[in-house]
Amino acid sequence: RKEVEQDPGPFNVPEGATVAFNCTYSNSASQSFFWYRQDCRKEPKLLMSVYSSGNEDGRFTAQLNRASQYISLLIRDSKLSDSATYLCVVSLYSGGGADGLTFGKGTHLIIQP
Amino acid sequence: DTAVSQTPKYLVTQMGNDKSIKCEQNLGHDTMYWYKQDSKKFLKIMFSYNNKELIINETVPNRFSPKSPDKAHLNLHINSLELGDSAVYFCASSPGQGDGELFFGEGSRLTVL
Numbered sequence: 001r002k003e004v005e006q007d008p009g010p011f012n013v014p015e016g017a018t019v020a021f022n023c024t025y026s027n028s029a030s031q032s033f034f035w036y037r038q039d040c041r042k043e044p045k046l047l048m049s050v051y052s053s054g055n056e057d058g059r060f061t062a063q064l065n066r067a068s069q070y071i072s073l074l075i076r077d078s079k080l081s082d083s084a085t086y087l088c089v090v091s092l093y094s095g096g097g098a099d100g101l102t103f104g105k106g107t108h109l110i111i112q113p
Numbered sequence: 114d115t116a117v118s119q120t121p122k123y124l125v126t127q128m129g130n131d132k133s134i135k136c137e138q139n140l141g142h143d144t145m146y147w148y149k150q151d152s153k154k155f156l157k158i159m160f161s162y163n164n165k166e167l168i169i170n171e172t173v174p175n176r177f178s179p180k181s182p183d184k185a186h187l188n189l190h191i192n193s194l195e196l197g198d199s200a201v202y203f204c205a206s207s208p209g210q211g212d213g214e215l216f217f218g219e220g221s222r223l224t225v226l
Contacts, residue, residue: 008154034214043203043217044156087156101215103156 003027004090004104011109013078020074021107023088032091033064033071037084038106044087047073075109083111116140119204119218126194127226133190134221136204144168145187146215147179148203156203162187163209194225 006023013019025033033050048055050062050071061074071090075082088104119136126132138145146169147159160179161169167179176192187204204218 041220043219044215045217046214049214085154101158105154 003102004088006086006088006104006107008105009108009110011107012112013109014112015078015080017078018074018076019078019109020072021086021109022070022072023104023107024068024070025088025090025102026069027090027092027102028069030069030090030092033062034089034091034101035060035062035071035073036087036089036103038087039084044103047086078111080111080113083109085109115219117204117206117216117218119202119221121221122219123222123224125224125226128194128196130194131190131192132194132223133188134202134204134223135186135188136218137186138204138206138216138218139185140206140208140216142206142208142216143184144207144209145181145184146205146207147187147189148205148217149173149200150203150220151200160187160189191223194223196225199223199225 004025035047036044037047038044048057050064054063059076063072085106085108087106091101117138144163146161148156149159150156159173162181164184165181178190181187201220201222203220205215207215
């Protein structure tokens with residue numbers, strides 16, 4: 001079983017719609033969780049951390065479900081510029097120690113006009 | 114100013130050659146990394162250095178040798194290149210080992226013919 005699993009997509013979504021995708025992780029000892037965004041042929045960039053109580057940053061909402069070992073990302077009012085690959089990242093360390101980071105393969109999102 | 118810069122961006126070379134990729138960060142971070150992203154898009158850590166000292170050395174062939182002359186630089190030398198080495202190599206840095214936010218360079222796309 002892969003450590004961090006995501007549906008690779010692509011998810012084709014009309015502009016303005018709400019889209020959500022999940023990521024499951026296999027190691028129950030995982031402590032910290034993140035979503036990174038990677039544009040085509042570019043480097044990954046941190047989108048947001050995922051906190052136990054869930055958190056929101058503008059149109060983006062991240063949730064963590066420890067019991068079922070998954071995290072989710074919800075994007076409201078999607079924009080063309082949201083088209084990218086979204087990488088789920090899980091760490092074994094509470095500080096998010098980068099040496100313990102495991103990346104998912106990413107979910108490819110395409111926002112259509 | 115580019116925070117994490119790597120050179121070259123593109124590298125096309127023959128099997129059996131030796132090549133180097135250089136990385137520099139001007140963020141004042143203590144920790145630097147090399148990641149490999151292959152054609153299947155998995156991003157996997159190869160090496161991690163903290164203040165010039167090797168912290169992580171994942172299972173990579175010993176043809177790959179990192180060198181950190183100071184904490185702002187982490188270079189990657191690859192001997193006897195093989196077809197399977199073709200990938201995008203990302204350099205990254207973080208403020209410390211316990212910090213989950215990674216700042217990536219733009220990547221170096223290596224193609225071995």
